[in-house]
Amino acid sequence: MQFQGKKGLILGVANENSIAWAIAKEIMEAGGTCGFTHLPDPPNAERQKNRLRVSKLTDKYENAAFLMPMDAQKDEDIKAVFDATAEKFGKIDFVLHSMAFADRDDLNKDTIFTSRAGFALAMDVSVYTLLACAGAAKPIMNEGGSIAAMTYFGGEKCVPGYNVMGVCKAALEAAVRYAAYDLGPSGIRVNALSAGPVRTLAGRAAGVDEMLKLYDRMAPLGRNITHQEVGRTGAFLLSEMSDGITGEILHVDGGYNAMGSPGRLLDDLK
Ligand SMILES: NC(=O)c1ccc[n+]([C@@H]2O[C@H](COP(=O)([O-])OP(=O)(O)OC[C@H]3O[C@@H](n4cnc5c(N)ncnc54)[C@H](O)[C@@H]3O)[C@@H](O)[C@H]2O)c1
Numbered sequence: 328m329q330f331q332g333k334k335g336l337i338l339g340v341a342n343e344n345s346i347a348w349a350i351a352k353e354i355m356e357a358g359g360t361c362g363f364t365h366l367p368d369p370p371n372a373e374r375q376k377n378r379l380r381v382s383k384l385t386d387k388y389e390n391a392a393f394l395m396p397m398d399a400q401k402d403e404d405i406k407a408v409f410d411a412t413a414e415k416f417g418k419i420d421f422v423l424h425s426m427a428f429a430d431r432d433d434l435n436k437d438t439i440f441t442s443r444a445g446f447a448l449a450m451d452v453s454v455y456t457l458l459a460c461a462g463a464a465k466p467i468m469n470e471g472g473s474i475a476a477m478t479y480f481g482g483e484k485c486v487p488g489y490n491v492m493g494v495c496k497a498a499l500e501a502a503v504r505y506a507a508y509d510l511g512p513s514g515i516r517v518n519a520l521s522a523g524p525v526r527t528l529a530g531r532a533a534g535v536d537e538m539l540k541l542y543d544r545m546a547p548l549g550r551n552i553t554h555q556e557v558g559r560t561g562a563f564l565l566s567e568m569s570d571g572i573t574g575e576i577l578h579v580d581g582g583y584n585a586m587g588s589p590g591r592l593l594d595d596l597k
Contacts, residue, residue: 461510
């Protein structure tokens with residue numbers, strides 16, 4: 328993969344386990360330059376914990392060009408980040424959207440009992456922000472640029488426990504297709520990577536620990552996927568190597584989504 332001379336934004340690093348960090352590392356190690364955001368810390372907090380968790384990672388990379396706070400629920404924060412990006416980089420080549428949130432109370436409920444406010448919050452952070460960022464990226468992206476989002480199989484089929492986030496991922500995948508259509512004439516591609524379970528902050532909240540065993544037994548590869556595998560495919564989608572692909576949902580799940588029966592798990596059930 329070649330990222331020499333390429334510049335872009337990575338949205339969604341919380342710590343070293345974040346999928347966004349796995350993808351950013353691949354890009355930076357291939358010569359790309361990245362700007363990063365972190366969730367804002369409370370203004371009067373003595374220790375800027377969110378910033379520190381990310382700066383600890385980015386400080387080690389010369390081609391991590393900047394780190395800014397961004398609450399993606401705030402239009403003014405998104406604008407400030409894209410304005411600063413244009414100022415620092417001029418035109419950009421890639422944007423990674425790797426952000427999602429749902430209130431734990433809502434995630435733990437049967438989907439039919441999701442609160443109205445919780446539904447709006449989850450859809451706002453996990454779906455609307457992709458559209459907002461794609462719109463903000465359009466004027467500052469080079470032709471041939473690429474936007475990628477992170478999704479999960481629970482948006483295609485019912486995965487009990489994934490609940491309201493499954494509804495969000497279905498909407499996110501639709502948003503990918505519509506954004507791909509809107510940005511196609513500008514030569515900008517929009518895709519999503521559908522990852523199998525990976526141990527991260529958001530993953531744990533969405534029930535990853537229980538899913539790992541299931542994938543291990545059910546996926547054709549007979550194992551779970553790694554951060555590095557997601558990192559490489561994420562970087563691929565954001566690179567020129569994937570130049571004919573847009574509006575696509577690409578699975579990095581050991582083949583789990585291809586199964587129509589529990590497969591080898593049946594041996595355990597027998
Ligand atoms: N972990 C998995 O198993 C898995 C599988 C498939 C898809 N995904 C998706 O990957 C993406 C990244 O999640 P992750 O697993 O790396 O966990 P993570 O907790 O490391 O990343 C989630 C990110 O969302 C950010 N975020 C939440 N609310 C925000 C807001 N209002 N403004 C700005 N940023 C906000 C958090 O700060 C964090 O950086 C998510 O879309 C998630 O749904 C995760």
